[in-house]
Amino acid sequence: MNLWWENNGNDMDSHMYFYDRSGSEIGHLYYSDKQVCGCSLDRDDTKGGTGEWLTVDFDSIPSNVYKIDVSIYGYRGSATATMYLRQENTITDGMGNVTTEVKEPVRLSTYVGNHETVSFGYFIRSGDSWDFHGYDGSIVPGSGVIEG
Numbered sequence: 001m002n003l004w005w006e007n008n009g010n011d012m013d014s015h016m017y018f019y020d021r022s023g024s025e026i027g028h029l030y031y032s033d034k035q036v037c038g039c040s041l042d043r044d045d046t047k048g049g050t051g052e053w054l055t056v057d058f059d060s061i062p063s064n065v066y067k068i069d070v071s072i073y074g075y076r077g078s079a080t081a082t083m084y085l086r087q088e089n090t091i092t093d094g095m096g097n098v099t100t101e102v103k104e105p106v107r108l109s110t111y112v113g114n115h116e117t118v119s120f121g122y123f124i125r126s127g128d129s130w131d132f133h134g135y136d137g138s139i140v141p142g143s144g145v146i147e148g
Contacts, residue, residue, distance in 0.1 A: 005051060018037045018065045078111070
């Protein structure tokens with residue numbers, strides 16, 4: 001997943017909040033805690049242009065996690081930020097040929113003010129997969145997002 005904004009010298013910070021079914025927070029991934037519940041913040045962009053890169057390994061998320069909120073905070077400055085969710089699947093055909101299929105089922109943009117937190121949306125566990133609910137009311141079912 002990439003949370004991106006233009007190269008404008010502003011520092012935006014990605015946050016992922018992990019909740020159980022009762023709504024209690026059980027984890028918070030951000031620049032000071034980069035490995036939480038099987039997910040990681042792999043790149044912390046402090047100026048824009050490349051964005052923050054996060055790995056969401058749905059197979060490694062503990063079974064008590066029910067909801068994951070994806071947010072961005074305008075630490076220094078403001079910008080329009082975009083969330084890109086990429087899914088890569090490696091496919092091997094009957095002849096042993098390997099190809100990689102890339103999907104981008106989620107692309108949402110929103111304005112983030114200085115010292116403002118904005119949620120792009122959240123993932124909800126749905127059986128063996130995760131549905132994504134965007135801030136704009138869109139819903140991408142687990143089969144369209146990623147199966148865990």
